[in-house]
Structures are given as C-alpha cells and as structure tokens.
Amino acid sequence: xxxxxxxxxxxxxxxxxxxxxxxxxxxxxxxxxxxxxxxxxxxxxxxxxxxxxxxxxxxxxxxxxxxxxxxxxxxxxxxxxxxxxxxxxxxxxxxxxxxxxxxxxxxxxxxxxxxxxxxxxxxxxxxxxxxxxxxxxxxxxxxxxxxxxxxxxxxxxxxxxxxxxxxxxxxxxxxxxxxxxxxxxxxxxxxxxxxxxxxxxxxxxxxxxxxxxxxxxxxxxxxxxxxxxxxxxxxxxxxxxxxxxx
Amino acid sequence: xxxxxxxxxxxxxxxxxxxxxxxxxxxxxxxxxxxxxxxxxxxxxxxxxxxxxxxxxxxxxxxxxxxxxxxxxxxxxxxxxxxxxxxxxxxxxxxxxxxxxxxxxxxxxxxxxxxxxxxxxxxxxxxxxxxxxxxxxxxxxxxxxxxxxxxxxxxxxxxxxxxxxxxxxxxxxxxxxxxxxxxxxxxxxxxxxxxxxxxxxxxxxxxxxxx
Amino acid sequence: xxxxxxxxxxxxxxxxxxxxxxxxxxxxxxxxxxxxxxxxxxxxxxxxxxxxxxxxxxxxxxxxxxxxxxxxxxxxxxxxxxxxxxxxxxxxxxxxxxxxxxxxxxxxxxxxxxxxxxxxxxxxxxxxxxxxxxxxxxxxxxxxxxxxxxxxxxxxxxxxxxxxxxxxxxxxxxxxxxxxxxxxxxxxxxxxxxxxxxxxxxxxxxxxxxxxxxxxxxxxxxxxxxxxxxxxxxx
Numbered sequence: 068x069x070x071x072x073x074x075x076x077x078x079x080x081x082x083x084x085x086x087x088x089x090x091x092x093x094x095x096x097x098x099x100x101x102x103x104x105x106x107x108x109x110x111x112x113x114x115x116x117x118x119x120x121x122x123x124x125x126x127x128x129x130x131x132x133x134x135x136x137x138x139x140x141x142x143x144x145x146x147x148x149x150x151x152x153x154x155x156x157x158x159x160x161x162x163x164x165x166x167x168x169x170x171x172x173x174x175x176x177x178x179x180x181x182x183x184x185x186x187x188x189x190x191x192x193x194x195x196x197x198x199x200x201x202x203x204x205x206x207x208x209x210x211x212x213x214x215x216x217x218x219x220x221x222x223x224x225x226x227x228x229x230x231x232x233x234x235x236x237x238x239x240x241x242x243x244x245x246x247x248x249x250x251x252x253x254x255x256x257x258x259x260x261x262x263x264x265x266x267x268x269x270x271x272x273x274x275x276x277x278x279x280x281x282x283x284x285x286x287x288x289x290x291x292x293x294x295x296x297x298x299x300x301x302x303x304x305x306x307x308x309x310x311x312x313x
Numbered sequence: 314x315x316x317x318x319x320x321x322x323x324x325x326x327x328x329x330x331x332x333x334x335x336x337x338x339x340x341x342x343x344x345x346x347x348x349x350x351x352x353x354x355x356x357x358x359x360x361x362x363x364x365x366x367x368x369x370x371x372x373x374x375x376x377x378x379x380x381x382x383x384x385x386x387x388x389x390x391x392x393x394x395x396x397x398x399x400x401x402x403x404x405x406x407x408x409x410x411x412x413x414x415x416x417x418x419x420x421x422x423x424x425x426x427x428x429x430x431x432x433x434x435x436x437x438x439x440x441x442x443x444x445x446x447x448x449x450x451x452x453x454x455x456x457x458x459x460x461x462x463x464x465x466x467x468x469x470x471x472x473x474x475x476x477x478x479x480x481x482x483x484x485x486x487x488x489x490x491x492x493x494x495x496x497x498x499x500x501x502x503x504x505x506x507x508x509x510x511x512x513x514x515x516x517x518x519x520x521x522x523x524x
Numbered sequence: 525x526x527x528x529x530x531x532x533x534x535x536x537x538x539x540x541x542x543x544x545x546x547x548x549x550x551x552x553x554x555x556x557x558x559x560x561x562x563x564x565x566x567x568x569x570x571x572x573x574x575x576x577x578x579x580x581x582x583x584x585x586x587x588x589x590x591x592x593x594x595x596x597x598x599x600x601x602x603x604x605x606x607x608x609x610x611x612x613x614x615x616x617x618x619x620x621x622x623x624x625x626x627x628x629x630x631x632x633x634x635x636x637x638x639x640x641x642x643x644x645x646x647x648x649x650x651x652x653x654x655x656x657x658x659x660x661x662x663x664x665x666x667x668x669x670x671x672x673x674x675x676x677x678x679x680x681x682x683x684x685x686x687x688x689x690x691x692x693x694x695x696x697x698x699x700x701x702x703x704x705x706x707x708x709x710x711x712x713x714x715x716x717x718x719x720x721x722x723x724x725x726x727x728x729x730x731x732x733x734x735x736x737x738x739x740x741x742x743x744x745x746x747x748x749x750x751x752x753x754x755x756x757x758x759x
Contacts, residue, residue: 141755198698205694209685211328214368215759219681222752223695226677229744230699237702237737241709296329304324304521307334310353311520364613366759390615398606402538404546413538417614442545458610 076287091273121270122168129161134228137221151217156285165197188242322372332358334521350518356501364394393464399455403444414458448475469500535624560586580711595675599683618754629672656714663710666738673745680756710734
C-alpha cells in the first residue's frame with residue numbers, strides 16, 4: 068500500500084483498521100461498563116481488569132517490537148533505517164501505554180484500597196520499565212535522525228529488553244519479602260467467568276489492532292520525514308557548493 | 314600506480330549537512346599536499362573522511378586501497394590523524410601518552426625515545442604532565458603520538474597551530490623526513506606562508522568541493 | 525583471545541594510571557561516598573536504630589551514586605581531548621577496550637566498597653559476623669562486577685553526548701536496580717540486619733539466591749559489553 072503523500076499518512080487500509088478499532092473500542096466499553104456484572108469483592112473496580120490487562124499486553128508488545136526492530140537494524144544484512152523508525156515508533160507507543168497502565172493501576176488502587184501507589188512487584192516493575200523506555204527516548208532525542216542515533220538506540224533497545232526478565236524477577240523476589248499475606252493480589256480474587264473472559268479476549272484484540280493502527284501512522288510519518296530529508300540532500304548540496312566564498 | 318587517496322564526487326554528511334558536497338581529488342604516494350580554504354570549507358571533514366571516521370554516502374572514495382564506502386573502519390589502523398583536538402590524556406605525562414599510543418600499535422620503547430627526541434620533547438619535558446604544558450608543547454606531543462605509529466598516510470589538521478618558531482621547524486622537519494621515507498601527507502593549514510613551501514601541491518577547498 | 529587480553533591490559537593500565545596520577549577517584553569520589561553516609565545520618569535520626577536497620581540499602585545507594593561519578597570520569601578522560609578518536613584509529617579490538625575499561629572500573633569500585641565498609645563499621649556501628657563474611661565478600665564482588673560492566677556500557681553509550689551528565693543517571697540507574705535489590709538483600713543476610721520489626725532476622729543462607737541473581741546480571745552485562753562495544757565506540 069503506498070502512501071499518498073499529499074493527504075497524509077492515511078490509506079484505505081489504515082482507515083478500515085481505524086474504523087474497526089473504534090467500533091471494537093465502543094463495544095468493549097459497553098461490555099465492560101454494562102454487560103459485565105459487578106464483581107462481588109471488588110465491585111466496579113473489576114471492570115477495569117480487561118483494560119488493565121490489555122494495556123499491559125500492549126506495553127509489552129511495544130517493548131518487544133522495539134527490541135526486535137533494533138535487532139534487525141543491528142544485523143548487517145537487514146540493516147535499514149526503516150527498522151530504526153519502527154523501533155522508535157514502537158517505543159513511543161509503549162511509553163504511552165505504560166503511562167496509561169500506571170495511571171489505571173493507580174485509579175484501581177485508589178478505588179479498592181484507598182491508596183494511589185502500592186509497592187507491589189507488578190506496579191513497580193511497570194514503573195521501572197517505563198523509566199527504561201523514557202531513557203531510550205531521551206537518547207533518541209539527543210541526535211537527529213541519523214545512522215549514529217539508530218545504532219546507539221538499537222543497542223540500548225536490545226539491552227533494555229534483555230533486562231526485562233532480570234528486572235522482573237528481582238522485583239518479584241523483593242516484593243515477596245514484604246508482602247503481608249493478608250493483602251490480596253491486585254487481581255487475585257476476581258472471578259473469571261465467561262463474560263469476564265470474553266471482555267479480556269475482546270480487549271486484547273481491540274488493543275492489538277490499536278497498536279497496529281498507531282504503528283502504521285507513526286512509522287509512515289517517520290518515513291515521510293526521512294524522505295523529505297533525503298530529497299533535501301540534493302538541494303543541500305547545491306546550497307553548500309554555492310556557499311563558496313570566492 | 315594506484316593513488317594513495319582517490320576521491321570522485323564524494324559526499325559526506327554531518328547529520329544532514331553535506332560537509333563534503335562532491336569532492337574529486339587524487340593524492341599520490343610520497344606527495345605532501347596542502348588543503349587550503351576558508352573556514353567551513355570542509356577541510357576537517359575531508360581529513361576525517363580519509364581517516365575512515367566520517368562515512369562517504371555518495372561517490373567513490375578509496376584510501377590505501379581500502380574502499381571507504383564499504384569498509385571505512387579497516388583503513389584506520391593504516392593512517393595517522395592529527396585532529397583539532399590533541400587526543401591526549403591530560404593527567405598523564407608526555408612520555409606516558411606517547412608510550413600508550415605506541416603500545417597500541419606494538420611500537421618499541423626505543424621508538425618512543427626516538428620520536429620524543431625528534432620533536433624536542435625529551436629531557437625534563439618528557440616527564441611533565443600534559444596538563445601543565447603549553448599549547449605548542451601539547452601539539453607536538455600529539456604529533457609525536459602520530460609519528461610513533463609510522464603510518465603510511467599522515468592526515469594533519471592545522472599542524473602548526475599554537476607552535477612557536479622552534480616548534481614549527483621541528484614539525485616541518487619531521488614532515489619532510491616522513492615524506493622522504495615514503496609516507497604521504499595531506500594537511501590543512503591556515504598558515505600559508507609556512508605551509509606552501511612545504512607542500513608539493515595545493516588543493517583548494519571551498520563550499521565542500523575542490524575548486 | 526590473547527590479543528583481547530593484551531588490549532585490555534593496556535587500556536586498564538592506562539585508566540588506572542590516570543586515576544593514580546590525578547587522585548580524583550581516591551580523594552574526591554571516596555570523599556563523596558563517605559559524605560553520602562553522613563547525609564543519611566543527618567536525614568535519619570541515628571539514635572533510633574533506623575540507620576542500623578537500613579545500613580545495607582544505604583550502603584549500596586552510596587555505591588550507586590558514586591558509580592555515576594566514577595563512570596563519568598572514566599569516559600570524560602576519553603572525550604575531553606578527543607582521545608576517543610585516537611582509540612578508534614588505533615585499530616584495537618573493541619572487546620579489549622571494553623574489558624580494559626571494565627577492569628579499571630571494577631578495581632575502583634572494589635576500592636570504594638572497602639572504604640565504605642570501613643565507613644559503615646565506624647559510623648553506623650555495623651558488626652560483620654564471621655558467619656556472613658564469605659557471603660558479604662562474594663556478593664560485594666559480584667555486585668561490583670555487574671555495576672562495572674553496566675557502567676562501561678552505558679558510559680560509552682552516553683559519551684560525547686551533550687547532555688551526558690543527566691543522561692547517564694537516567695539510563696544507568698533503572699538498569700542497575702536489580703543489583704541494588706540483590707546486593708542489599710545479600711548484605712542483610714550477611715550482616716544479620718533486622719530489616720523489619722515483624723520479620724525475623726534473615727539467615728546467611730537466604731542471601732545466596734541473591735548472589736545468583738547478581739552473578740547472572742554480571743555475566744549478561746559483561747557478555748553484552750563484549751559484543752556491543754564495537755558498535756558503541758563509533759561516532
């Protein structure tokens with residue numbers, strides 16, 4: 068599908084996808100808001116579970132996407148700045164959804180336990196991952212789009228991703244040390260009946276489609292920027308040679 | 314015979330800015346070539362391209378037989394670059410610095426002594442910490458670090474900068490000796506009255522192109 | 525392999541010689557670390573036992589903060605006068621350069637840890653039981669190995685970048701969080717620190733799983749550094 072440059076980054080395909088996401092999202096909200104019965108223990112707060120899980124899923128997918136694209140960039144045979152653009156776009160989406168995840172987690176925590184933050188492993192790991200992502204974007208921000216930036220952020224992307232399991236494990240162990248047994252896990256006692264399973268499944272599908280839609284637009288935008296720069300090179304060369312003092 | 318440096322319409326970028334906008338030049342074995350031009354003409358970039366530090370995105374570029382558009386890294390060990398900065402460790406002495414760069418290429422301790430002698434850095438000066446040296450002395454130390462590697466191609470960016478008359482004489486003598494021993498020298502300089510007598514040939518660089 | 529070790533020895537010797545001549549690490553950074561211990565004492569009432577209970581954590585936070593300074597200095601020496609270009613031109617094995625810088629950082633960190641241990645013994649009244657000594661030394665060594673490796677990688681990543689002073693902490697600290705967690709827990713077990721009024725004192729045996737975590741971290745970062753340093757070194 069080629070992009071018609073004059074009208075932006077939308078194509079017929081991505082518009083259909085976008086429509087699907089909107090419809091799916093609307094259905095999801097209806098299901099979560101009305102069709103789902105209120106859970107006995109956690110009441111309305113349980114409605115957030117599908118969204119919470121799906122956001123977490125999306126954040127990890129985005130993180131994974133950045134890592135894979137970084138690896139493809141680093142392999143000489145498949146090296147191409149397109150992979151760098153994909154890695155960067157995925158990271159931006161990841162930051163967006165990790166922030167959402169933490170915000171939702173904080174709301175949920177406030178609804179169920181009256182506190183905004185709990186030092187439980189899941190939330191803490193998520194916050195650490197967000198910090199890793201932010202650092203990645205900060206590094207990308209230092210340089211303009213270039214081979215140098217692509218190289219450095221690719222390495223950082225791969226390293227950060229490889230460390231997710233270690234961060235995860237160590238925070239988990241740390242959490243198990245001071246978790247008083249009477250406190251329930253964040254989603255420990257929500258009943259997984261059919262309607263909940265359905266909404267979980269639906270939210271995963273909708274959010275995955277949302278990720279693809281966001282990626283399509285963001286990567287195309289980056290590609291347009293790169294094409295603009297490349298075309299600019301010839302004029303830049305002409306301007307440069309015209310700079311001659313004598 | 315194949316030229317030591319061969320460039321045709323070479324374009325090199327600094328981010329998005331074309332520092333070299335299509336340079337065509339050949340430098341042959343044993344030549345001392347001066348690169349002349351106004352500030353911002355691309356002299357430093359030209360030297361860095363030949364050193365394999367700045368990638369060439371368009372055109373042909375080869376140095377000592379290495380194709381710079383494919384494998385610029387391989388050429389680095391064969392050439393010596395004296396950049397704007399001196400590339401020295403300020404907390405170490407002159408001798409430490411030169412000895413370190415010598416050890417990187419496996420040169421012996423005798424060569425270190427010889428090089429220090431050649432550039433007037435022996436005696437008490439050799440054991441002075443670089444931080445305490447004058448600009449000219451640091452420049453000579455930097456050149457010594459290059460000299461000790463005995464590269465086939467010398468790339469010098471303002472070699473006379475900050476040197477007094479004695480220093481300049483030492484540097485010029487070292488350059489001539491190297492060329493006579495078979496090395497090729499490409500250097501950029503603003504001090505034309507000093508540089509022109511030294512060079513066999515002059516390249517005029519302006520606006521990223523050779524005029 | 526031999527070439528790698530030769531380059532490593534060359535670089536490590538150079539870095540350590542710089543430290544020995546300038547004495548910045550020895551005086552200023554160690555001074556900073558001890559100062560941090562004092563700041564903790566000012567922030568927490570030293571007479572109420574808070575310091576004693578928090579000693580392992582405070583110790584490693586002091587190490588982490590000092591790590592930022594040590595890494596920064598190590599790479600500042602390279603970028604201050606363009607020596608990094610020289611390293612690129614010298615045709616050295618990048619893995620060897622990584623190893624050399626890593627070893628130099630490790631030596632400096634180990635020296636720092638020794639001084640800080642003396643510091644907490646003196647200022648926080650810490651006792652080192654004989655039973656926990658092996659655990660203490662092993663965990664400290666492995667933690668420093670991981671920190672030195674991560675520091676070398678991230679130091680190179682942020683070297684020569686305009687905003688290095690703020691970028692390095694932002695990148696490095698989240699990634700060494702596992703070391704903080706593991707080393708603190710291991711120290712608690714080794715020192716027999718009562719970490720919580722409700723919980724019992726950790727036994728020495730409980731510290732060893734954390735040592736495994738530290739080991740994994742160290743191995744991964746040393747391997748990662750060896751593999752990626754060539755690319756990291758490029759401008």
